[in-house]
Structures are given as structure tokens and as C-alpha cells.
Amino acid sequence: MILPENAIPSDQVLLERTIQGDTEAFGDLYERYLDEIHRYVFYRVSDRFEAEDLTETVFLKAWEALPRFESSRVNLRAWLYRIAHNTVVDYYRTRKPTADSLADNLRDSRPSPERQAQSRDEQQQLAAAIRELESGLQHVIIYRFINGLSHAETAQVMGIREGYVRVLQHRALNQLRKRLEGEK
Amino acid sequence: MKDNMTDILASCLEAIERGERSIEECLALHPEQREALKNLLSTAMFARAGAGYAPRTGFRQASRARLLKRLKPHKPVTFWQTLRHTRQNNHPIFVRRFAMTWLVILALVASLAGGGTVYASGEALPGDALYSVKLAVEDARLFLSDDAGDVNLHIEFLQTRRDEIQTLIAAGRGDDLPLAMETFSAGINEAAQALAAVAQDDPARAAALAILLEQALSVHTQVLTVLLDIVPEEAKTVIEQAIIASSKGQEIVHGLFEDGIPGGPPGEIPAPPITPPVPTGLPGGAPPITPPVPTGLPGGAPPITPPVPTGLPGGAPSITPPVPTGLPGGTPSITPPVPTGLPPALTPRGGRP
Numbered sequence: 001m002i003l004p005e006n007a008i009p010s011d012q013v014l015l016e017r018t019i020q021g022d023t024e025a026f027g028d029l030y031e032r033y034l035d036e037i038h039r040y041v042f043y044r045v046s047d048r049f050e051a052e053d054l055t056e057t058v059f060l061k062a063w064e065a066l067p068r069f070e071s072s073r074v075n076l077r078a079w080l081y082r083i084a085h086n087t088v089v090d091y092y093r094t095r096k097p098t099a100d101s102l103a104d105n106l107r108d109s110r111p112s113p114e115r116q117a118q119s120r121d122e123q124q125q126l127a128a129a130i131r132e133l134e135s136g137l138q139h140v141i142i143y144r145f146i147n148g149l150s151h152a153e154t155a156q157v158m159g160i161r162e163g164y165v166r167v168l169q170h171r172a173l174n175q176l177r178k179r180l181e182g183e184k
Numbered sequence: 185m186k187d188n189m190t191d192i193l194a195s196c197l198e199a200i201e202r203g204e205r206s207i208e209e210c211l212a213l214h215p216e217q218r219e220a221l222k223n224l225l226s227t228a229m230f231a232r233a234g235a236g237y238a239p240r241t242g243f244r245q246a247s248r249a250r251l252l253k254r255l256k257p258h259k260p261v262t263f264w265q266t267l268r269h270t271r272q273n274n275h276p277i278f279v280r281r282f283a284m285t286w287l288v289i290l291a292l293v294a295s296l297a298g299g300g301t302v303y304a305s306g307e308a309l310p311g312d313a314l315y316s317v318k319l320a321v322e323d324a325r326l327f328l329s330d331d332a333g334d335v336n337l338h339i340e341f342l343q344t345r346r347d348e349i350q351t352l353i354a355a356g357r358g359d360d361l362p363l364a365m366e367t368f369s370a371g372i373n374e375a376a377q378a379l380a381a382v383a384q385d386d387p388a389r390a391a392a393l394a395i396l397l398e399q400a401l402s403v404h405t406q407v408l409t410v411l412l413d414i415v416p417e418e419a420k421t422v423i424e425q426a427i428i429a430s431s432k433g434q435e436i437v438h439g440l441f442e443d444g445i446p447g448g449p450p451g452e453i454p455a456p457p458i459t460p461p462v463p464t465g466l467p468g469g470a471p472p473i474t475p476p477v478p479t480g481l482p483g484g485a486p487p488i489t490p491p492v493p494t495g496l497p498g499g500a501p502s503i504t505p506p507v508p509t510g511l512p513g514g515t516p517s518i519t520p521p522v523p524t525g526l527p528p529a530l531t532p533r534g535g536r537p
Contacts, residue, residue, distance in 0.1 A: 023252050030248055038239045052243050056251055067258050093395060126234045134435065145231035150201070151194060159409050166194040170224070173193070177227040 011076050019066055026066075030059050033077065036147045037084050043142050044088045046127045054091055058084045078157040081143075129179035137172035144169055192217055193224050200225070309348050310367060311360030319367075331381040335393045338375035339400045345371050346404050349426060353415050361422040368426050372401065372433035376440075383440060390440075398437045405430040 009017075009028070017025035037058055042051035061083050069079065130138050136158075143154040144165075151169075155162040196210040207225050211218050239247075305317035322341050326334050345368040352360050375397055383390035408427045415423055 019258075021258060023255050026255065027248050027252050030251060034244065034247070035238060039235070039237055042237060043234065048240070052239065052247070055239070056247060056254075059251055060254060063255050064258075122230070122233050123237050126231060130231075130234075136431070141231050142234075144197075145228055146234040146237075148201075148232075148235060151198070159406060161413065166190050169197075170190040170193050173224045173227045173231075176231065177223055180227065180230070 012071060015066075015069070015071050015076065018063075019069070026059075026063060029076075033080055036077075037080055039146055040081065040084050040142055041088060043127055043130050043146060044085075044138065045091060046131055050091070054084075054087050058087050061087065075156055077153070078159070081157045085139075125180065129176055132179050133172060133175055136168055137175055140165065140168045140172045141176060189217060189220060192221060196221065196225060197228060309352055309355075309357070309360065310363040311352075311357065331378055331385070332389055332393060334378035335375060335382060335397060338371060338378055339397055342368065342371050342375065342400060342404060346407065346426075349408075349423070350411065353411065353419060358416070358419055361419055365422045365426045365429070369429040372429055376433060376436045379437060380440060394437050394440060398434055401430050401434045401437065405434065 009025075011029065011032070014025045014029045014032075018029060034055065038051060038055045041054045041058070042048060045051055045054065058080065062080060065083070069076075130141055133141065139158060140154065143149040143157055144151070149157065151162050151165050155165045158165065160168075192214055196205070196207075196214075199205040199210060200207065205213075207222075207229070210225065211222055214221055238244075305314040305321060308314035308318045322337070322344075326337055329337060345364065349361065349364045349368065352358075352364055379390055379393055379397060382393060405427055408423055408430060412420060412423045412427065
């Protein structure tokens with residue numbers, strides 16, 4: 001079957017090309033998953049610049065590990081999230097967290113000054129509240145609501161049952177609400 | 185009622201995400217839970233605002249080129265990587281070859297030790313007559329080591345406990361799973377206690393050990409979570425309890441060093457609730473000992489046995505990497521020769537079920 005020229009190649013196609021050493025194909029995968037991996041990292045570390053560095057690290061590790069990646073058995077997104085998680089864990093192990101610099105870190109790429117300020121405040125408040133949650137609950141909030149994964153996708157990425165995702169989601173929203181109310 | 189709320193919340197969120205219902209429509213469908221549901225849904229919507237966060241435009245533009253520049257060509261896969269990969273896939277030839285190698289090593293150690301019963305107990309599972317001997321041997325090793333050594337040993341024993349759970353499942357011995365879980369849970373408590381003891385005398389060493397223990401527990405949690413999906417229904421409760429115990433253990437270990445001032449007794453992992461025995465003869469035949477876990481993760485390592493610690497490149501472990509034992513050189517620990525008929529002083533210490 002001949003694909004139209006502007007057809008978007010699937011993850012599988014890009015992966016196969018990447019495993020053969022095609023760096024441009026890897027660059028396409030990078031752009032495809034950049035936003036969600038970056039958001040994931042940001043809401044775990046609450047520092048825009050650290051999140052940028054760590055996001056690049058995630059993809060570098062992914063590139064290095066690709067020859068051992070089994071696309072038939074492992075979901076690419078789940079795999080990237082796992083690398084991201086481990087990268088964040090490493091980050092916290094190797095350096096002490098400093099005082100949050102969220103306000104500084106959330107400064108740019110916003111549409112209007114008013115909207116930017118509102119959005120920044122909300123993100124700041126949200127990031128602070130998320131960081132107070134247990135690790136598992138943090139993940140559910142980030143996957144489900146910030147990165148928009150479905151229950152099934154969240155279950156796949158977290159390696160747990162979908163039913164358990166629902167339980168954690170309920171718990172996570174309850175906890176998050178308490179944290180947010182505590183900040184007011 | 186709480187479970188019901190979990191499902192109502194999930195179905196409402198799904199309907200809202202698919203654009204089938206508004207928040208108000210969902211609330212109208214559940215008048216009794218209206219207030220609680222409203223709070224949860226509004227929190228969920230607030231969290232969704234977090235999706236507005238995006239990388240800086242400059243970063244987005246420059247990072248692709250920067251990243252591609254840093255990529256090094258993939259190294260050809262080495263013999264050892266192929267071997268490891270093959271073992272991950274449970275190729276029968278390699279599984280048998282490795283099993284034989286370890287059997288030979290264990291036989292040599294056992295003959296040198298001269299303790300037939302001790303050797304035999306090494307393979308004992310919860311519920312076996314020799315299982316108490318196996319635990320006694322472990323306790324003897326703990327008795328002979330210092331606090332820091334205890335933490336390392338506990339890490340090693342936890343790996344054994346997890347292996348036992350997997351073996352019991354594979355053998356369809358559901359009746360013995362609660363005891364296995366209880367022993368696993370007790371092991372985590374003991375490890376945390378030992379770590380707290382090290383922290384009082386040598387905080388720096390305790391911090392290093394905490395990393396090892398936390399890593400080990402993280403691996404256990406991951407493997408058990410994968411197991412949860414493949415075990416028969418009857419065994420799920422026990423596995424869930426083990427997951428909770430392992431996760432709780434991680435939290436406790438993490439909590440010990442959160443403020444940078446290690447010390448103080450760790451929290452206790454709640455004793456597992458008494459559960460009805462899981463029926464034996466689990467349906468569906470015995471699942472494979474190695475769960476079909478994702479492979480190819482950085483630092484991917486052989487599953488289950490033997491526990492050969494490897495460095496985890498970049499800290500991105502595979503799902504079933506060996507649990508670090510903290511022993512130098514990455515060699516598997518070998519049970520030292522311990523005579524049978526342990527004296528009273530070497531009998532199990534407290535905490536064992």
C-alpha cells in the first residue's frame with residue numbers, strides 16, 4: 001500500500017526507522033512526545049529549566065536504550081514515561097531540592113499578560129499541590145488530567161489495573177482538593 | 185458507598201472527556217452524591233488547566249537540533265546483551281543452561297558447607313516443612329552481621345521472599361500465599377528498622393543504604409504490580425497486600441531521609457489483614473514464573489534468577505532488574521555455611537511470622 005506523501009507515520013514506523021539509526025525519525029518521535037513528557041517532568045520537579053534539561057535527558061536515554069526496546073511487547077509511551085520517572089527519581093537523589101522558583105519559571109509563552117498571570121498562578125498552585133501528594137497519586141493526576149490519558153492508558157502506563165486507576169483517581173482528587181483548599 | 189463514588193466519578197469523568205455530558209448533567213444524574221461529586225469534578229477540571237503548560241517556544245525550536253546532535257550511533261549489540269535479552273525471553277536453552285550453572289554452584293557450596301538440611305531448606309517455600317530452617321538460616325546471618333549488614337541482608341531476603349511468592353503462584357499453591365505475603369511484609373518492616381538503627385550511628389551510610397532499599401522495594405512493587413494482572417482472581421488480594429506493603433515500605437524509607445535528618449524509628453507497615461486461604465489448584469494452569477513484563481528498558485536485566493546485580497544506566501531500571509544487594513562486585517550472595525541444629529541464640533528474632 002502506498003501512503004500519501006503527507007501521511008503521518010505511526011509510532012511503529014518511526015520506531016523501526018529509529019532503531020535502524022535514522023536520527024530524523026527519532027527527532028519526529030521526540031516532537032510527538034515532547035509536550036507530554038515535558039509536562040510530566042515539570043509537574044514532578046516544579047522547575048521549568050530543570051524540566052527542560054531532564055526532558056532532553058529522557059530522550060537521550062531512550063535513544064541509548066532503543067536497541068533493546070521490544071515494540072511488540074512494550075508500549076512506547078509507557079516506556080518513555082518510565083524512563084522519565086526514573087530520570088526524575090535520579091534528579092531528586094543526586095541533588096537536594098531548592099526553594100521553588102515557580103514564579104520565575106513560568107514566565108513566558110503565554111498569550112496575554114492577564115491570561116498569562118492567571119494561568120501562571122493556577123499552574124503554580126497546582127504544581128505545588130501535586131508535589132505534596134504521594135508519588136502514585138501524583139502520577140494519576142498528571143497522566144489523567146494534565147496529560148489527558150484515559151483510564152485505560154493510565155493503567156497501561158502505570159502498569160496497574162484500570163480498576164485500581166479509578167480508586168487512585170478518587171483518592172488523588174480528594175487529596176488534591178484538600179491541598180488546594182489548604183493553600184487558600 | 186465509597187466504592188460506588190469511585191465508579192460514579194470515573195464514569196462521569198469519562199462522559200465529560202468524551203463530550204457526552206456536562207458537569208451539570210452528571211450532577212443531575214447523581215443527586216444524592218451531588219455535593220461530593222461536584223467537589224471532585226471541579227478539582228479534576230482545575231487539574232486539567234495544568235495541561236496549558238507547555239515548553240518555551242525557544243526550547244521547542246532549539247531542542248530537537250540540540251538533541252539530535254548529541255545522539256551517538258547505536259553500539260552493536262554485544263554477546264552478553266544478546267544473552268541477557270534471550271534470557272528475558274525465556275529461551276528454554278538458556279534458561280536450562282543458567283539453571284544448571286546455578287544448581288552446580290549451589291551444590292558445590294552446599295557440599296563445602298556440609299549442611300544437607302540447610303542446603304535443602306534453601307529451596308523451601310512457605311508452607312514447606314523446611315521453611316522454618318530457611319528462615320532460621322537467614323536469621324543466623326542477620327545475627328552475625330552488623331546493622332548496615334542487616335540492611336543489605338534484608339534487601340537480599342526480600343528478593344527471596346518475592347521469588348517465593350512467584351514460585352508459589354507458578355506452582356498453584358494459593359494456600360501458602362498469605363504466609364508468603366506476611367513474611368514479605370515482615371521483611372520490609374525489619375529492613376526499615378535496621379535502616380533506622382544504622383541512621384542513628386552513621387547517617388551517611390544509612391542514606392546510601394536507603395537508596396538501595398528504596399530501589400529494591402520499587403522493583404518489588406513493579407514486579408508485583410505486573411504479577412497482579414496475571415495471577416488468578418483468588419490470589420489477587422494477597423498480591424495487592426504485598427504491593428501495598430512494598431509501596432508503604434518505600435514511603436517509610438523515603439520519609440526517614442526526607443528532612444535530611446535521618447533517625448527515629450520508621451513507621452510500621454500495618455499487619456496484613458487476615459484473609460481467607462487462597463484455594464489451591466489455581467485455575468488456568470500455572471502462570472509463567474517470569475511475568476510478561478516490558479523489556480528493553482534502559483538497564484534491562486535478567487528476570488527472576490539468578491540475582492546478578494548490574495548497574496542501572498542512568499537509573500532507568502527495567503521492570504525486573506535484580507534487586508541490589510549492596511554486595512561489591514555484583515556477585516550473588518551465597519549463604520555462608522551455617523550448621524544445622526542452631527543454638528537458641530541463633531533462632532529467629534522477633535518480627536517473623
